[in-house]
Amino acid sequence: SEVPVLTIDGPSGSGKGTISRMVARRLGWHYLDSGALYRAVGVAAAWGDLDLGDAGALVRCTFDTAIDFREDASGELRVLVNGNDATDELRTETAGAVASAIAAMPEVRTALMDRQRAFRQPPGLVTDGRDMGTVIFPDAPFKVFLTASAGERAERRYKQLKDKGVSVTLDGLLREILARDARDANRAVAPLRPAGDAVHIDTTGIGIDEVVERVLNVVGA
Numbered sequence: 001s002e003v004p005v006l007t008i009d010g011p012s013g014s015g016k017g018t019i020s021r022m023v024a025r026r027l028g029w030h031y032l033d034s035g036a037l038y039r040a041v042g043v044a045a046a047w048g049d050l051d052l053g054d055a056g057a058l059v060r061c062t063f064d065t066a067i068d069f070r071e072d073a074s075g076e077l078r079v080l081v082n083g084n085d086a087t088d089e090l091r092t093e094t095a096g097a098v099a100s101a102i103a104a105m106p107e108v109r110t111a112l113m114d115r116q117r118a119f120r121q122p123p124g125l126v127t128d129g130r131d132m133g134t135v136i137f138p139d140a141p142f143k144v145f146l147t148a149s150a151g152e153r154a155e156r157r158y159k160q161l162k163d164k165g166v167s168v169t170l171d172g173l174l175r176e177i178l179a180r181d182a183r184d185a186n187r188a189v190a191p192l193r194p195a196g197d198a199v200h201i202d203t204t205g206i207g208i209d210e211v212v213e214r215v216l217n218v219v220g221a
């Protein structure tokens, strides 16, 4: 495809989501949050009371679940699962853990492939996830791998959740982040790893605006 893609992969809490949305806006490109697709399938499976060990049922659920992204009046991205606004439910640690569990199943990953590639539309696509640069868009002309120390990622998440009034401990979050990192990095299919041609950016101690500028530099914008 001639349509340019910028892939931004990295572990949870590296700032991928925030950075990707800001960069997409600056470039005027489309944006795909691939993690939201895994989270949405997990939430739909939970709504349907599906057995998370049943790959066949999960694949059917993946094909049957309508997932739509929509910007609300304040410019916030909302995710509709089968027509219901599931944005808040998708952000919970439980939804993240379920997503990470079903994302380890090759059948589920394959079932989501075409759906992700369909977001590649003119004038361009910014997408974030774990395997955007390695598996889904290996031919992307622009690839970034974002990292940050686990401590800093836990702190960012802690602040986000506290602002939302969710009660969590920094310690508990750090443990969850490390567990999810290990699962995402060690799974057999599409493990979290940088593409050979990705530009690495460590965001520890760097402000969001500075990271956005560095990513825009990769695209030459």
Ligand code: C5P
Pocket (backbone or CB within 6 Å): 012, 034, 035, 036, 038, 039, 096, 099, 100, 101, 103, 104, 128, 129, 130, 131, 132, 180, 184
């Ligand atoms: O990025 P986010 O935290 O929303 O992703 C939730 C989970 O979905 C991750 O922990 C990961 O297991 C899975 N995922 C994935 N591949 C992607 C995006 C997310 O396996 N491209």
